[in-house]
Amino acid sequence: xxxxxxxxxxxxxxxxxxxxxxxxxxxxxxxxxxxxxxxxxxxxxxxxxxxxxxxxxxxxxxxxxxxxxxxxxxxxxxxxxxxxxxxxxxxxxxxxxxxxxxxxxxxxxxxxxxxxxxxxxxxxxxxxxxxxxxxxxxxxxxxxxxxxx
Numbered sequence: 681x682x683x684x685x686x687x688x689x690x691x692x693x694x695x696x697x698x699x700x701x702x703x704x705x706x707x708x709x710x711x712x713x714x715x716x717x718x719x720x721x722x723x724x725x726x727x728x729x730x731x732x733x734x735x736x737x738x739x740x741x742x743x744x745x746x747x748x749x750x751x752x753x754x755x756x757x758x759x760x761x762x763x764x765x766x767x768x769x770x771x772x773x774x775x776x777x778x779x780x781x782x783x784x785x786x787x788x789x790x791x792x793x794x795x796x797x798x799x800x801x802x803x804x805x806x807x808x809x810x811x812x813x814x815x816x817x818x819x820x821x822x823x824x825x826x827x828x829x
Contacts, residue, residue, distance in 0.1 A: 713752045740791040745784040
C-alpha cells in the first residue's frame with residue numbers, strides 16, 4: 681500500500697519508488713525462468729509474443745522478450761501480483777487495472793548502450809489517454825549508478 685506522500689510524489693514528479701514485491705527466492709526463480717525461455721526459444725512449448733536478440737551478437741546478446749508470461753507460469757504470477765496491481769490502482773485512483781504487456785530487457789554487464797531517462801507513454805501511440813498508463817519496473821538484479829541505473 682502506497683502512502684499519501686508517495687502518491688503525491690507520483691502526481692508531482694511522474695514516478696515513485698514502490699516497495700519490495702519479490703523475495704530473494706522469487707527473484708532467483710524469475711532469473712532462471714528468463715534464461716529458460718531464451719534457451720527454449722525454438723522449442724514446441726508456449727512462447728512469448730516476441731523474443732529477439734537486439735544486438736545480433738551471439739557472444740553478448742541483448743534480449744528483448746515481450747509477454748514472457750505466456751511462456752512462464754512464474755512470470756504469469758508476477759503480472760498478477762496483488763501488491764503491484766493495488767499500488768498501480770492507487771496511483772490511477774481506479775478500482776482495477778489492465779495489463780497491456782510485460783517486457784524483459786536482458787543484457788550482460790558492460791553490453792549495449794545508454795538508455796537515457798525517459799517516459800514510455802510516447803512509445804505507445806495506440807494507448808490513450810496517456811495519463812492512464814503506468815509502467816511498473818521490477819528489477820531482477822541489483823541496480824545502481826555503477827552498473828547502469
